[in-house]
Amino acid sequence: MPQYLISVWHDGPYDDLDVSSPEVQRLFSQVSAFNASLEQAGAWVFGTGLRPASSATVVRATGGDVSMTDGPYAETKEQMGGFWVILAADLDAALEWAGKAAAACEGPVEVRPTEDA
Amino acid sequence: MPDALTEVFRREAGRCTATLIRVLGDIDLAEDAVAEAFAIAAEQWPTRGVPPNPGGWITTTARNRAIDRLRRESSRTDRYLASHRLQADDMAPDHLPDPDDSGSLDELVEVVADDQLRLMFLCCHPALAPDAQVALTLRLLGGLDTPEIARGFLVSEATVAQRIVRAKRKLRDNHAPYRVPAAAELPDRLHTVLAIVYLIYTEGHTATSGDGLTRVDLSREAIRLGRVLTELMPDEPEAVGLLALMLLTEARRPARTDVDGSMIRLADQDRTRWDRTLIAEGHALVRACLRRDQPGPFQIQAAIAAVHADAVTADETDWSQIVTLYDQLYARRPNPVVALNRAVAVAELHGPDAGLAALTALDVLPLEGYQPYHAARADLLARAGRREAAVAAYDRAVELSGNPAERRFLEQQRATLAGDRR
Numbered sequence A: 001m002p003q004y005l006i007s008v009w010h011d012g013p014y015d016d017l018d019v020s021s022p023e024v025q026r027l028f029s030q031v032s033a034f035n036a037s038l039e040q041a042g043a044w045v046f047g048t049g050l051r052p053a054s055s056a057t058v059v060r061a062t063g064g065d066v067s068m069t070d071g072p073y074a075e076t077k078e079q080m081g082g083f084w085v086i087l088a089a090d091l092d093a094a095l096e097w098a099g100k101a102a103a104a105c106e107g108p109v110e111v112r113p114t115e116d117a
Numbered sequence B: 001m002p003d004a005l006t007e008v009f010r011r012e013a014g015r016c017t018a019t020l021i022r023v024l025g026d027i028d029l030a031e032d033a034v035a036e037a038f039a040i041a042a043e044q045w046p047t048r049g050v051p052p053n054p055g056g057w058i059t060t061t062a063r064n065r066a067i068d069r070l071r072r073e074s075s076r077t078d079r080y081l082a083s084h085r086l087q088a089d090d091m092a093p094d095h096l097p098d099p100d101d102s103g104s105l106d107e108l109v110e111v112v113a114d115d116q117l118r119l120m121f122l123c124c125h126p127a128l129a130p131d132a133q134v135a136l137t138l139r140l141l142g143g144l145d146t147p148e149i150a151r152g153f154l155v156s157e158a159t160v161a162q163r164i165v166r167a168k169r170k171l172r173d174n175h176a177p178y179r180v181p182a183a184a185e186l187p188d189r190l191h192t193v194l195a196i197v198y199l200i201y202t203e204g205h206t207a208t209s210g211d212g213l214t215r216v217d218l219s220r221e222a223i224r225l226g227r228v229l230t231e232l233m234p235d236e237p238e239a240v241g242l243l244a245l246m247l248l249t250e251a252r253r254p255a256r257t258d259v260d261g262s263m264i265r266l267a268d269q270d271r272t273r274w275d276r277t278l279i280a281e282g283h284a285l286v287r288a289c290l291r292r293d294q295p296g297p298f299q300i301q302a303a304i305a306a307v308h309a310d311a312v313t314a315d316e317t318d319w320s321q322i323v324t325l326y327d328q329l330y331a332r333r334p335n336p337v338v339a340l341n342r343a344v345a346v347a348e349l350h351g352p353d354a355g356l357a358a359l360t361a362l363d364v365l366p367l368e369g370y371q372p373y374h375a376a377r378a379d380l381l382a383r384a385g386r387r388e389a390a391v392a393a394y395d396r397a398v399e400l401s402g403n404p405a406e407r408r409f410l411e412q413q414r415a416t417l418a419g420d421r422r
Helices: A022-040 A091-105 B003-024 B027-048 B054-072 B074-084 B102-123 B130-141 B146-153 B157-173 B186-206 B218-232 B237-250 B276-292 B297-310 B319-332 B336-350 B352-360 B371-383 B387-400 B404-421
Strands: A003-010 A044-049 A057-062 A065-070 A079-087 A109-113
Touching: A003 A091, A022 A044, A022 A091, A079 A091, A091 A109, B003 B027, B003 B054, B003 B102, B003 B130, B027 B054, B027 B157, B102 B130, B102 B186, B102 B218, B130 B146, B130 B157, B130 B186, B130 B218, B146 B157, B146 B186, B186 B218, B186 B237, B218 B237, B237 B276, B237 B297, B276 B297, B297 B319, B319 B336, B336 B352, B336 B371, B352 B371, B371 B387, B371 B404, B387 B404
Parallel strands: none
Antiparallel strands: A003 A079, A003 A109, A044 A079, A057 A065
């Protein structure tokens, strides 16, 4: 069955997110309900939230040398805040899950098919 | 291509492609196969005669050819089909009817109806951008080639080709399903399809220009698609409403331009030149919609067009009914363009000052770059006696107009006004 990446996007850095705030707690409970529905439908492959982009390290391997730089690869304002990999029969089924994902995290999500196995 | 075949092609290419996509599970394979079948027909029909069921003949021949080819290349076929097949179901490629046996052909053609619907929903998939939806619809359902589509939309062939290639690849990479959407998503998905057909229609409609470019008749193609939709979905009142709207608008085409191709406003058109056959058909469809009583945006717009068609002269137009209909439309589609049209109708009913007041009440920012807004405002200002403001509004409208016939009209209006002032 085809697999799709559903990624969650933030318009800017979220380093200062207050996890104990009622808004964030509400998002957490919505997302775990969504996760449960994915598992129940047998659509779950993997999913997780991500630490802010400021925690990222870029690693390059060129000519046998490995070098590292601080920060995310893409220098964009937008940040990926988390993602799922799901199983779906076709694009329409994937888009339906994506609609529920966007509602659960109250923000835009991006759907991309994986390379066929 | 001989004339008989060209006609069959226009009529059947979309249907054949639609069925072949289901059978073969791939858009490109289907297109190649249909093209090959038409090439065979071009060779055979002039000597053997046109078969009794040309569409079925093409579909069967294309299918047989494609399956032959797939078998020859069977090493890559399994992988190819497994990884790239659009998510279609039925019809395994085992029983192949003989293209010269009209009995089995009829059977095959019966399956075709639903295929065209599947293809419409595929071409107008909401994951595609409107430009891509339009190009793919015209290519796969209308059988238009890339240069024809490019001429139709006044963009380069490379742009159209790229849009089509990208759209096909996106649908394939994403495993887009080849089916009519389920009931829950049908209203939204159908609205996208209808909106694209209407976009094709309006592009053909406003493109009516005297500049002699051999543009494809997009309006006629849109009407043909509208007819197919209402045949396939007779219980969808919005599909019927769209067809009615297109027919009633098309009826005015003979009166829309003068001998040198300049645009003539609705109010100034010679209504004896309106096409009464199209009006009668459009009216009948609007009445059928009213009986069903499930109004929607396209039906309401068709009803407005029907009110215009009812008026023997512009003065006899029932503007109060039109304002009421625009109110209903605005309640469903609260967008600035609907509000603009409503304001114009208000001006007809209560005078230019009332119309200008309605315009002033609008959020004009989204309309700033919209030519009809400035043209309408210019007209109302002129009728309210505010010439200078009217000339300025015409200047802006001319600046924004992308169509020669329309621009000529606007320039004439402005020149008349400026002349009056002197």
